[in-house]
Amino acid sequence: MTPVTASAPKKSVKTQPPLPGGFAGQILRVDLSRRRCWPEPWGSPEEMRDQLGGIGLGSRILYKETRKGKGNVGWDHPDNRLILATGPLAGLPVWGTGGLTVVTIGAGTNGPTSTQANGFFGTNLKYCGYDAIVIQGQSKDWVYLYIDDDRVELRDARSYLGKDTWETQDALSENLGLRGHQLSVYSIGPAGETCVRFAAIQGDYGHVASKNGVGAVMGKKKLKAVAIVKGTKALRAADPRGLVQAADEIAHDLQTDPSARSLYEYGTLPGVVNLSKMGALPIRNYTTSVTGVDMAPWEAPKLREGFDHRGHQCNSCGMHHCHMSVIRQGVHKGKIVDEPEYEGWSGAGWTIGVTADKDGVAWLNTQLDRACLDVNEFGWL
Ligand code: SF4
Missing domain, CATH: 1.10.569.10 (Aldehyde Ferredoxin Oxidoreductase Protein, subunit A, domain 2)
Incomplete structure (x- = not known):
């Protein structure tokens, strides 16, 4: 299977207003049915502030893109979105902020859901220049999504099938030649591959986005894993001094x-x-x-x-x-x-x-x- 690389959007890209601090300013779109990946600027600074955090951003996209009549598309429908989103603090030096929020139509209730996990995924994603990944469609063959700054590829995942989530991360790290936190991997194990209705998405050895069968959604899309290299893009805080002071106070309070x-x-x-x-x-x-x-x-x-x-x-x-x-x-x-x-x-x-x-x-x-x-x-x- 030939890897599919990110293709540039066909529309001309308008000049964007300056980003508010903490945002990368782009969403990574992935269409598994058409095997296309492309970056998309995700809104005005006002929109970013209105839809704060991974849940805010993810639920806006889910609501707009999966409504059907009075309800929503089914969890196993190709039009269901699997959204892996961060908030504006991910990648900045604040305790408890480096992870991701998964937003989708969950397999457990067949309704909208959000569930969080930590680790390094959100940080690596931000440093690659994206605030969120929005995945739609269903792949014909098993793939994994590889992200390294602007290099975004859907790669053959058949050799990883049947591996559990730790084995998948081990194998990807070895095959990609990356150690430790240079690579963040969130994947599904056998339960997700077989669409168990309470399958989770697990990553970075022990962090679990566990609620409402989000792993079954990933399995239905035949997406085995998302592997993100720690990117090289800059991330700016709106008020770096204020951020560090506030983060220090929170850490001090938690300790004392x-x-x-x-x-x-x-x-x-x-x-x-x-x-x-x-x-x-x-x-x-x-x-x-x-x-x-x-x-x-x-x-x-x-x-x-x-x-x-x-x-x-x-x-x-x-x-x-x-x-x-x-x-x-x-x-x-x-x-x-x-x-x-x-x-x-x-x-x-x-x-x-x-x-x-x-x-x-x-x-x-x-x-x-x-x-x-x-x-x-x-x-x-
Ligand atoms: S899961 Fe624990 S170690 Fe990880 S960010 Fe949250 S509080 Fe910190």
Whole structure:
């Protein structure tokens, strides 16, 4: 299969007014049916401010382009859009902003949805000169989208089929000769390829846009992965000094404010014990929220103590969150896993009745990420 490269738009491009800070100013359009990719300026500065953030931008496009009568096109229709969008802070030095929002007609409800994931995707996309990718159509054969600044190609993905999301990222990194955060990959595993209705899109080893079957939408389009090289384009903040000061204050508050401190130290890990105390921890397929199990080993510090860790934070984020862990003992000894969030301990643990084997829960949580299944919805089965 010959790669298809971005083609210039046929219309003459008008001179654009100066961009507001934080925006790349272009959308990357991809039509999988026609195998075309092209950049498109996405609006006036006023529009950019009105439709702030990945959800604002994505929902405007989704609403305009997928309405049909009083409803919307079906999730599996070629006219459905899969929008991978950033906000104006992506790529700037502010904690928690480097990821992406996925907006589409989801396979779970067949209605509009948005779901977020972090990592490096949004940053790499901005540095390539795009605020969002809008994907339409359905490919005949499996492809992946490769973006490196102005070089945008749909490439043959048949050799990646059947690989889980971590294997896909490993293989793409090796084949493209790029290491670490030089390449961000968001992909689907076997669950997305077979259009499981609660399939997710997973990226950068452990970050998951998990809600409403967005991975099934990607699978229906026969798009195995989006691989973005860390681009070289400049990104300007409207007020660089003010931005850095505000970002510093937010980081300081997160580290020192008693109400935010545990979030800074442990992310969502305290959720297991906190929800248990409130009688809201889902146990055994939601048949009960009451347990006689000693919850002391499920306190956040204990959850973290049980594994060897290394930080795996997202772009420009200093939270003690999103660690990679190594299982120390048992049948999965030595395996690298992503530290489960509260949802992982719950969906791959308590909800299915596992209340003691933390190594097993951590392993299963990662297997679900790798297969690209939403761990919450898995727990409900
Ligand atoms: S490390 Fe955690 S808090 Fe920071 S951006 Fe990533 S997911 Fe968000």
